[in-house]
Amino acid sequence: MAAWKKLIGLAPRQPLPYVISEQPHALAEAEGSLVNAADAHNSDALSIRYLGTAGFVISHRDRTIVLDPYLTRPGIIASLTQRLIPNAELIKKHIPHADDVLIGHAHHDHILDGPDLCKQTGARLIGSQATRQVGLAAGLPESQLLATDGNEDIASGPWTVRGLPSLHGKIMGRIPFPGDLSTPPPWPPRMHELRHGLVLNWLVDTGSLKVMHIDSADFINEQLQGQRCDILCLCAIGRQARPNYVRDAISLLRPRWVIPCHWDTMVTPLEAEPDLLPGVDLLGFLDEIREAGATPLLTPMLGTQVFTTT
Ligand SMILES: [Zn+2]
Secondary structure, three states: OOHHHHHOOOOOOOOOOOOOOOOOEOHHHHOOOOOOHHHHHHOOOEEEEEOOOOOEEEEEOOEEEEEOOOOOOOOHHHHHHOOOOOOHHHHHHHOOOOOEEEOOOOOHHHHOOHHHHHHHHOOEEEEOHHHHHHHHHOOOOHHHEEEOOOOOEEEEOOEEEEEEEEOOOOEOOEOOOOOOOOOOOOOOOOHHHOOOOOEEEEEEEOOOOEEEEEOOOOOOHHHHOOOOOOEEEEEOOHHHHOOOHHHHHHHHHOOOEEEEEOOEOOOOOOOOOOOEOOOOOHHHHHHHHHHOOOEEOOOOOOOEEEEOOO
């Protein structure tokens, strides 16, 4: 690891405390009763794989939902100066199957690989009206597009998904590439041509466990009020962008576990060790999660956390 990366905060000063679980995380265990390890291994578990940035794959039995896939990750110069071309081979290699693809907002680092993944798998691209415009731009048929204004239960096989209207956080005092998309943008797009549109926090109810995905650095308390989740995928940038971001999210949603996301620079190759986003203070983020009463599960790129569903 280059020393200069440590100096400017791109690399951790000590190894990151990744959670590599030997056996599934179990709600019953968290509540104080013992879970037989053999039973835990034998139960049909829910798995959540982290794709970097705000991307996740949630799988249980035959159902697979993908959130905000962004595997292509062009380098910083290419990202700033060139059209962004999804890496179809890389997408196929790492996400061979998807039933539905949920998009939190239409910025490139949340949506770029969504349409190609849908083309490869036949999955629906589900998100805001802006997400629909991006899907149209990429050539997806109407049959694979589902737009929502939020607060709507959408059946995804035996699961239910619901987008809760949210806000895009300010990064260094301003919202990057603000606005909406009412017509299809150029495709492949340049970074600035993808405007965020309506931001949605996705609640994925698998029938046994609920997973909430907050992929932006802000949210609306009233939208989260009354919701509960077992697992919260939470954007680490938010801690710098919104007062009491971690504490409020956890006190509203009462998750047992929090999987941090959006803590890397997203301009390193997917299969390389990621660089830390300077200023995020990932270890401080983990401490705040613990102080708020949840267990952080810092997951390496392409790492998987497994949960028992009983
Ligand atoms: Zn964004």
